[in-house]
Amino acid sequence: MANALDPHAAITTTASGLTDGALRTADGKPLARALARSQSLARRRAFLLVLPLLAFILITFVIPIGQMLQRSFYNDGFSANMPQISAWFAENPRGTEPDEAAWAALAADLTASAEARTIGVVGTRINYDVPGTRSLFTSTGRQVRRGIEPPYQAALTEINQDWASPRLWSAMREASTPMTANFYLAAVDRKRAEDGSIQQVEPRQQVYVMLFMRTFWLSLLITGITFVLGFPIAHLLATLPMRKSNLLMILVLLPFWTSLLVRTTSWMVLLQQQGVINDILVWLGVIGGGQRLQMIYNQTGTIIAMTHILLPFMILPLYSVMRTINPSYVRAARSLGATSWTAFRRVYFPQTLPGLGAGALLVFILAVGYYITPALVGGSSGQLISNMIAMHMTDTLNWSMAAALAALLLAAVLLLYWVYDRMVGIDNLKLG
Amino acid sequence: MAVPTYATPLERVWHYAYLVICGLIFFFLIAPIVVIIPLSFNAEPYFTFTDKMRSFDPDGYSMRWYRSLLTFGMQNPDASGWAFWSDAWANAKWVQAAKNSIIIGVASTIVATVLGTLAALGLSRPEMPFRRAIMAILISPMIVPLIITATGMFFFYSNPCELLGIVGLPTNCGRLAGTYLGVILAHATLGIPFVIITVTATLVGFDQSLNRAAASLGANPRTTFFRVTMPLILPGVISGALFAFVTSFDEVVAVLFIAGPDQQTIPRQMWNGIREQISPAILAVATLLVIFSIALLTTVELLRRRSERIRGVTPH
Numbered sequence: 001m002a003n004a005l006d007p008h009a010a011i012t013t014t015a016s017g018l019t020d021g022a023l024r025t026a027d028g029k030p031l032a033r034a035l036a037r038s039q040s041l042a043r044r045r046a047f048l049l050v051l052p053l054l055a056f057i058l059i060t061f062v063i064p065i066g067q068m069l070q071r072s073f074y075n076d077g078f079s080a081n082m083p084q085i086s087a088w089f090a091e092n093p094r095g096t097e098p099d100e101a102a103w104a105a106l107a108a109d110l111t112a113s114a115e116a117r118t119i120g121v122v123g124t125r126i127n128y129d130v131p132g133t134r135s136l137f138t139s140t141g142r143q144v145r146r147g148i149e150p151p152y153q154a155a156l157t158e159i160n161q162d163w164a165s166p167r168l169w170s171a172m173r174e175a176s177t178p179m180t181a182n183f184y185l186a187a188v189d190r191k192r193a194e195d196g197s198i199q200q201v202e203p204r205q206q207v208y209v210m211l212f213m214r215t216f217w218l219s220l221l222i223t224g225i226t227f228v229l230g231f232p233i234a235h236l237l238a239t240l241p242m243r244k245s246n247l248l249m250i251l252v253l254l255p256f257w258t259s260l261l262v263r264t265t266s267w268m269v270l271l272q273q274q275g276v277i278n279d280i281l282v283w284l285g286v287i288g289g290g291q292r293l294q295m296i297y298n299q300t301g302t303i304i305a306m307t308h309i310l311l312p313f314m315i316l317p318l319y320s321v322m323r324t325i326n327p328s329y330v331r332a333a334r335s336l337g338a339t340s341w342t343a344f345r346r347v348y349f350p351q352t353l354p355g356l357g358a359g360a361l362l363v364f365i366l367a368v369g370y371y372i373t374p375a376l377v378g379g380s381s382g383q384l385i386s387n388m389i390a391m392h393m394t395d396t397l398n399w400s401m402a403a404a405l406a407a408l409l410l411a412a413v414l415l416l417y418w419v420y421d422r423m424v425g426i427d428n429l430k431l432g
Numbered sequence: 433m434a435v436p437t438y439a440t441p442l443e444r445v446w447h448y449a450y451l452v453i454c455g456l457i458f459f460f461l462i463a464p465i466v467v468i469i470p471l472s473f474n475a476e477p478y479f480t481f482t483d484k485m486r487s488f489d490p491d492g493y494s495m496r497w498y499r500s501l502l503t504f505g506m507q508n509p510d511a512s513g514w515a516f517w518s519d520a521w522a523n524a525k526w527v528q529a530a531k532n533s534i535i536i537g538v539a540s541t542i543v544a545t546v547l548g549t550l551a552a553l554g555l556s557r558p559e560m561p562f563r564r565a566i567m568a569i570l571i572s573p574m575i576v577p578l579i580i581t582a583t584g585m586f587f588f589y590s591n592p593c594e595l596l597g598i599v600g601l602p603t604n605c606g607r608l609a610g611t612y613l614g615v616i617l618a619h620a621t622l623g624i625p626f627v628i629i630t631v632t633a634t635l636v637g638f639d640q641s642l643n644r645a646a647a648s649l650g651a652n653p654r655t656t657f658f659r660v661t662m663p664l665i666l667p668g669v670i671s672g673a674l675f676a677f678v679t680s681f682d683e684v685v686a687v688l689f690i691a692g693p694d695q696q697t698i699p700r701q702m703w704n705g706i707r708e709q710i711s712p713a714i715l716a717v718a719t720l721l722v723i724f725s726i727a728l729l730t731t732v733e734l735l736r737r738r739s740e741r742i743r744g745v746t747p748h
Contacts, residue, residue: 039559042557042559043559043560043561045554045557045559046554046555046557046559046560046561047554047560047561048554049550049551049553049554049557050550050551050554050555050560050566050570052547052550052551053547053548053550053551053570053624054551054566054569054570056547056620056621056624057569057570057572057573057621057624058569060585060588060617060618060620060621061572061573061581061584061621062569063588063595064581064584064585064587064588064589065576065580065581065584066584067584067587067588067594067595068580068583068584068586068587068588069584071587229457229460232450232453232454232457233454233457233458236450236451236454248458250729250733251458251461251462252461253729253733254462254465254725254726254729255461255462255465257678257725257726257728257729257732258465258721258722258725259681259682259699259718259721259725260682260684261682261684261699261702261703261706261718262465262468262718262721262722263464263465264706265468265702265706265710265714265715265718266464266465266467266468266718267464268479268706268710269467269468269471269479269715270464270467272479272480274478274479274480275479275480276467276471276479276480276481279480279481308460308461308464311461312461334436334438340439340443340446365575368577369576369577369578369579369580370577371577371578371579371685372684372685372703376706376707386577386579389579389580389583390579393583393586393689399587402583403583406579406580406583409577409580410576410577410580413575413576413577414576417568417572417575421564421568426564426567426568426571427567427632429571429629
């Protein structure tokens with residue numbers, strides 16, 4: 001049976017089937033069908049080998065990220081716990097002044113939500129849009145549990161004057177449907193005004209676009225520096241005899257294998273104001289004892305440490321391409337009268353471009369998503385977008401905002417990943 | 433590389449300048465790692481070379497930071513002999529962190545290596561359907577920013593069965609966040625791309641006719657795998673496993689988001705130390721980790737050479 005399914009067995013036994021014109025296998029099946037069967041079996045076998053891992057990655061990685069991204073446009077913190085007022089918003093178009101029915105619905109929802117102890121969730125949702133309102137909801141919730149009498153408008157505004165604020169009502173209207181694009185608007189420094197139009201937030205609060213720009217600019221800068229530093233090293237390693245270059249390669253691979261936190265720590269130690277580099281500069285007399293340089297807890301610190309950490313990712317792909325460049329091309333160019341600079345620029349450098357592309361894309365992709373190093377050495381001016389996502393996750397607990405920022409960052413990274421796959425091919429990714 | 437005989441004087445000058453530049457870049461690469469080693473023996477709580485250290489006075493150096501790694505968290509650090517060591521084993525925070533790192537690292541490496549090697553075998557077969565797309569998905573944990581992965585896992589692991597609600601199954605099946613299993617699964621996910629990359633690289637030069645030869649000689653698929661395929665790809669599998677282990681051993685973001693107080697690893701403990709009060713004790717840990725990475729690097733290099741020898745790929 002197994003023999004009949006093996007394409008090689010099938011081909012070697014075709015002679016017996018030649019009598020009726022159609023090629024047949026030893027046991028009399030048409031060859032074409034036997035081949036198709038055996039190939040589909042081979043395909044299935046190959047796929048079954050991959051299936052466990054694919055399922056594992058889908059469950060532990062793809063689904064969690066999808067679920068997280070869902071939060072960026074879906075937040076039912078308000079609508080699920082405040083059904084009556086949400087229904088009122090659905091019935092009455094934007095611009096309708098809240099009537100007594102609306103106030104009654106609000107009072108009923110507040111009471112029910114306070115009873116169910118979900119008032120904090122409701123307040124948190126509104127708090128994202130109107131800062132400082134979480135306590136308005138929780139304190140009002142405590143009061144209405146003790147009983148509230150109509151007319152509700154008067155009763156609620158008596159508890160707290162803020163209930164009459166049009167901005168609050170506008171925010172509640174926004175939150176009354178679970179689907180919202182507001183977090184994406186906020187992620188690009190826009191907001192919805194009370195009349196529903198989209199406008200920029202106050203200049204003081206415009207942080208996200210600036211952070212995205214800074215992340216891309218710093219990543220670009222770091223990619224550039226790693227190229228400038230990595231190119232000579234890769235060239236040296238590729239042209240030296242194997243024995244020597246293997247030895248020097250250790251100097252590149254050791255940082256690559258050393259813990260990220262160790263490397264970040266050593267830069268903290270070196271760059272501190274009371275650290276080794278400042279000590280040396282003072283000792284050399286380059287700077288006075290009173291004017292020690294601030295090289296850490298700012299952008300400089302982030303750039304230096306990240307360049308050091310990402311440099312091997314530039315050197316290794318460049319090296320593996322340079323290794324394959326035939327040195328006789330440059331010699332031929334020289335013998336035809338090119339100066340060494342022209343030979344380098346016109347003959348050698350163009351051949352290194354595949355390695356350069358691979359290295360630059362890899363460094364840029366890794367730099368855009370960096371979190372640990374900026375968090376430890378970046379101070380406030382060296383923070384990247386990842387740090388903002390972490391802040392929303394752990395400090396402000398605005399998870400939908402974190403998800404919206406993550407979605408934008410992820411889109412950028414996946415686009416670059418796609419370009420990388422097109423240009424370099426993931427199969428050609430090499431380590432060490 | 434020597435200067436060619438036809439080089440002009442300017443080119444000779446440039447050649448030596450180039451060597452000096454390369455030397456400086458190598459210095460930039462390696463100096464930060466080397467410099468923390470002597471600093472970890474500082475007798476003072478500073479991050480710089482004291483006068484005594486510069487004059488090589490033995491009083492300037494001490495093992496106090498290495499000792500503090502053991503005593504930090506101990507109940508009775510003044511005890512001696514057996515009592516000291518058993519206390520350190522049971523209570524010292526860094527010792528606990530090391531135990532956790534090893535447990536989580538080994539377990540996640542096993543998961544990643546077994547699943548990753550199987551998948552790499554499938555991916556290397558020419559018949560594999562949707563090869564490119566599947567490969568892209570399997571490598572993506574390495575590409576997607578860690579903070580995004582960790583954020584996703586944070587929600588998923590705090591209630592892993594939430595999605596079962598869609599098909600009407602109970603949605604409450606406990607938490608993975610704050611458990612060893614959760615951290616192990618997360619780290620396995622992060623380590624898998626490295627296993628895939630190294631094992632598929634080994635399989636590129638793999639001669640499929642060896643498998644057929646074994647089959648034609650009567651070996652069943654299992655025997656063929658364990659007696660023919662496995663010994664040949666073993667160096668790749670081991671170096672993939674080492675990559676996966678290092679990934680787990682060095683990982684802090686996922687630990688920050690999904691580990692509980694019982695699963696503090698070495699990087700997590702370092703993170704705390706760096707953020708709160710950074711002391712040279714961190715440098716002592718860092719030094720130990722550098723020694724550890726030198727050992728790993730040596731292993732991987734030896735494996736790579738062995739693999740090249742076995743497969744007949746000679747270094748050119």
